[in-house]
Amino acid sequence: MIQCRGITKVYGDFVALDSLDLEIEKGDTFGFIGPNGAGKTTTMRILSTLLEPSSGTATVGEYSVLEHPEEIRKLLGYMPDKFGVYDGMKVWEYLDFFAGAYRLPKASRPQAIADVLELTELSQKREFFVEALSTGMRQRLCLAKTLLHDPQVLILDEPASGLDPRARIEMRELLKELTRMGKTIMISSHILPELSDFCNRIGVLEAGKLITAGKVDDIMATLQSDRRITVKLLREVEKAAEWLQNHEHVSDLDVEPQKSILRFAFSGELDDLALVSQSLADPTYGLIGFEEDKTDLEDLFLKVTEGIVR
Amino acid sequence: MANWVEKLENPVLVKEMRVGFREKKVFYALIAWVVIVALVASISSLAAFEGNKQLDKLPEAGKYFMEALFWVQLGLLAMLAPSLTTSAVSGERERKSFDMLLTTHLAPSELIYGKFGFAASFIILALCATVPLESIVFFLGGVSLVSFLTTKLILLAFGLLCSLYGLMMSARENRSAYATGQTYLGLVFICWFGLMGLLGLRYGEDIPLLVYFVVGLTLLYIALFLFWKAVNHLEERARHLKILLSIGLTFYLLILGTAAFAQYSLPDVDDAVWAISGPVHYLLFGLLLNPMRPARKIERRRFEKSFLSRPVFWVLLLTVGLMLPLTICDNDRALAICLYGLMAGLCSAWFARGLSLNKPARYPQILGAVWLLLNVLPAFTAIDSFDRYSHAWHPATISPITMLIAYADGHASTTPNIAVAFYLGLFLVGQALHIRFNRKKKNRAG
Ligand SMILES: Nc1ncnc2c1ncn2[C@@H]1O[C@H](COP(=O)(O)OP(=O)(O)OP(=O)(O)O)[C@@H](O)[C@H]1O
Ligand SMILES: [Mg+2]
Numbered sequence: 001m002i003q004c005r006g007i008t009k010v011y012g013d014f015v016a017l018d019s020l021d022l023e024i025e026k027g028d029t030f031g032f033i034g035p036n037g038a039g040k041t042t043t044m045r046i047l048s049t050l051l052e053p054s055s056g057t058a059t060v061g062e063y064s065v066l067e068h069p070e071e072i073r074k075l076l077g078y079m080p081d082k083f084g085v086y087d088g089m090k091v092w093e094y095l096d097f098f099a100g101a102y103r104l105p106k107a108s109r110p111q112a113i114a115d116v117l118e119l120t121e122l123s124q125k126r127e128f129f130v131e132a133l134s135t136g137m138r139q140r141l142c143l144a145k146t147l148l149h150d151p152q153v154l155i156l157d158e159p160a161s162g163l164d165p166r167a168r169i170e171m172r173e174l175l176k177e178l179t180r181m182g183k184t185i186m187i188s189s190h191i192l193p194e195l196s197d198f199c200n201r202i203g204v205l206e207a208g209k210l211i212t213a214g215k216v217d218d219i220m221a222t223l224q225s226d227r228r229i230t231v232k233l234l235r236e237v238e239k240a241a242e243w244l245q246n247h248e249h250v251s252d253l254d255v256e257p258q259k260s261i262l263r264f265a266f267s268g269e270l271d272d273l274a275l276v277s278q279s280l281a282d283p284t285y286g287l288i289g290f291e292e293d294k295t296d297l298e299d300l301f302l303k304v305t306e307g308i309v310r
Numbered sequence: 311m312a313n314w315v316e317k318l319e320n321p322v323l324v325k326e327m328r329v330g331f332r333e334k335k336v337f338y339a340l341i342a343w344v345v346i347v348a349l350v351a352s353i354s355s356l357a358a359f360e361g362n363k364q365l366d367k368l369p370e371a372g373k374y375f376m377e378a379l380f381w382v383q384l385g386l387l388a389m390l391a392p393s394l395t396t397s398a399v400s401g402e403r404e405r406k407s408f409d410m411l412l413t414t415h416l417a418p419s420e421l422i423y424g425k426f427g428f429a430a431s432f433i434i435l436a437l438c439a440t441v442p443l444e445s446i447v448f449f450l451g452g453v454s455l456v457s458f459l460t461t462k463l464i465l466l467a468f469g470l471l472c473s474l475y476g477l478m479m480s481a482r483e484n485r486s487a488y489a490t491g492q493t494y495l496g497l498v499f500i501c502w503f504g505l506m507g508l509l510g511l512r513y514g515e516d517i518p519l520l521v522y523f524v525v526g527l528t529l530l531y532i533a534l535f536l537f538w539k540a541v542n543h544l545e546e547r548a549r550h551l552k553i554l555l556s557i558g559l560t561f562y563l564l565i566l567g568t569a570a571f572a573q574y575s576l577p578d579v580d581d582a583v584w585a586i587s588g589p590v591h592y593l594l595f596g597l598l599l600n601p602m603r604p605a606r607k608i609e610r611r612r613f614e615k616s617f618l619s620r621p622v623f624w625v626l627l628l629t630v631g632l633m634l635p636l637t638i639c640d641n642d643r644a645l646a647i648c649l650y651g652l653m654a655g656l657c658s659a660w661f662a663r664g665l666s667l668n669k670p671a672r673y674p675q676i677l678g679a680v681w682l683l684l685n686v687l688p689a690f691t692a693i694d695s696f697d698r699y700s701h702a703w704h705p706a707t708i709s710p711i712t713m714l715i716a717y718a719d720g721h722a723s724t725t726p727n728i729a730v731a732f733y734l735g736l737f738l739v740g741q742a743l744h745i746r747f748n749r750k751k752k753n754r755a756g
Contacts, residue, residue: 050409052606066608070415078413084405088329100321101414145410 031199234286322424354378369452392476548613588651595655664743
């Protein structure tokens with residue numbers, strides 16, 4: 001659905017995007033992560049036809065951003081990271097304006113407005129003035145206006161910024177719902193656990209370069225050659241530590257005698273791990289916990305990016 | 311039918327109407343308008359009656375009254391009309407709602423049309439609001455219905471043009487403050503010319519209908535130009551530039567045709583028409599040689615394919631237009647002024663174009679500065695001794711405007727040597743700048 005081929009964006013002599021190649025399939029939910037100033041917003045603005053790349057091409061649907069921006073705008077909903085609303089307008093008037101701007105037939109506008117208000121849970125605020133909404137509500141209102149014309153592709157630039165935890169969960173549910181509806185979504189965010197939950201693919205951008213992109217699990221697997229295991233015992237922690245120390249697949253052992261916890265990295269196959277757990281299950285140790293640490297996007301993010309702040 | 315109406319409906323206009331007329335500010339502005347006009351009306355009617363107490367002099371009072379109301383409304387419009395639009399587009403940019411607007415399915419022309427529609431409806435409303443006050447004049451007499459309506463029409467045209475100008479500046483600038491500043495600064499200059507024209511039209515005697523026609527045509531052109539210029543500032547597209555230039559072409563041919571028609575069919579219009587066409591071309595050269603280039607590469611390529619984008623085309627066209635008098639005109643001096651307009655306009659515009667090739671957006675400013683220097687400075691030197699004998703070598707001849715005045719005074723026959731040398735130099739510098747730019751471009755490409 002979305003393809004970038006060697007997109008470069010140069011501001012003066014500052015290279016904001018450096019020949020970026022990216023592919024997003026139809027129906028994908030693509031999480032776009034990267035530190036501040038990585039070029040996420042720049043990429044999204046290029047794909048929304050608001051910015052011209054210095055070189056390279058990108059297509060959305062089958063239309064090129066350079067040749068047919070009008071066509072792209074028809075199938076795309078774009079939510080910018082920073083936006084303002086019009087004062088002196090009611091919520092439904094605001095949406096009515098965008099419905100008109102999106103060329104919805106007049107007869108179907110009230111229904112469309114009611115639908116998006118329902119979806120974003122703003123139905124209560126229909127008659128409120130837009131400037132009287134809280135930041136989070138405005139965020140949802142902006143998403144609502146983005147959904148009015150039922151776009152196939154959604155480009156959402158940090159839609160969850162400024163939302164409270166509950167609203168964030170609701171936003172996540174909303175995005176899941178949109179994914180179920182078969183929309184292609186590209187979303188950038190700094191709040192990573194949020195993305196790992198419903199994105200099926202992610203891309204990590206740093207300093208204008210795409211460091212890695214693909215299925216969340218695949219990326220995790222490649223980055224994670226070793227599993228990290230945490231073991232909790234009731235007795236004989238030192239003895240267990242000594243035994244583990246001599247095991248061929250165990251490295252990086254870390255013992256916390258007071259809490260009777262052992263942490264280590266395990267490089268063998270799952271069968272080998274099963275053998276280890278069986279050995280530790282010996283009654284002398286009193287095994288009460290044996291689990292693999294979960295790595296989430298947060299760790300991944302810290303692992304792959306170097307924190308270059310530009 | 312319903313479909314057709316829906317197509318005409320402009321969401322931006324609907325929005326502006328909703329928000330605009332809901333705002334207290336707009337309401338107060340309207341009240342202030344009526345109050346000020348009423349104040350002036352009462353003062354001027356008192357003054358009018360004071361001087362014309364007898365019954366048979368009442369029509370005089372009526373005329374006086376109408377004049378006062380005309381000028382005060384003109385002044386108020388000059389202040390109010392641009393303020394309706396100077397933040398129309400730049401305000402969207404400042405509010406950060408512009409990107410969202412651009413990604414909708416609205417065409418840029420619809421956006422501009424919607425914003426303009428609001429300003430226009432406000433101006434119409436304001437002008438209608440004072441009609442009851444003005445209708446006193448019918449009681450006094452002295453002003454016919456036609457001249458009453460003409461007055462209103464002039465005010466309307468003036469108001470609409472001012473607001474369009476503000477809109478164009480607003481589309482051009484990122485900050486409303488800049489747009490406002492630029493608009494009012496520009497209006498000081500424009501009003502100056504506009505007022506001269508108005509004075510001529512209102513107080514001149516026996517003005518042929520043809521003049522009204524040409525004035526109307528010119529105003530329409532300016533309005534269309536400002537509109538499409540604004541659209542193009544909003545989103546630079548080859549399409550918009552082509553429309554802009556096609557409008558210029560159409561109106562140029564229309565006005566030229568009108569002049570030729572006048573020359574042929576009206577015995578009392580003399581070669582002055584053609585003499586004026588010299589300085590008019592001087593201005594046209596500048597406008598149409600604008601180094602217009604859309605910022606987006608692909609649009610630039612599209613635009614450069616069009617013959618409308620070629621300076622050579624415009625130079626040829628304008629030259630042909632200027633040469634037309636050669637076949638019709640009898641007056642040598644009128645011809646001299648025409649050729650002079652060709653030389654001065656082409657050379658100074660080419661020079662300004664050369665200066666602004668790297669920054670096409672700065673072309674109007676650079677050209678304006680060149681024109682100002684070429685017209686104001688020589689004019690000062692003309693004050694003391696500009697006569698038939700010193701003519702050939704006088705610096706005042708550099709300005710086409712002083713040349714036109716000299717023509718009107720009847721001593722513009724000798725070749726202005728200093729001006730010819732000067733403009734030739736200007737042209738050569740311009741050409742050198744063009745060559746340098748093209749060479750740089752080639753180097754960058756290769
Ligand atoms: N108009 C501009 N002029 C000059 N530089 C710019 C401009 N817009 C963006 N940049 C630069 O381009 C780089 C990428 O910016 P971008 O906004 O795409 O980052 P981002 O990944 O969205 O960051 P964040 O997470 O903070 O939103 C930044 O270093 C920024 O300074
Ligand atoms: Mg950003």
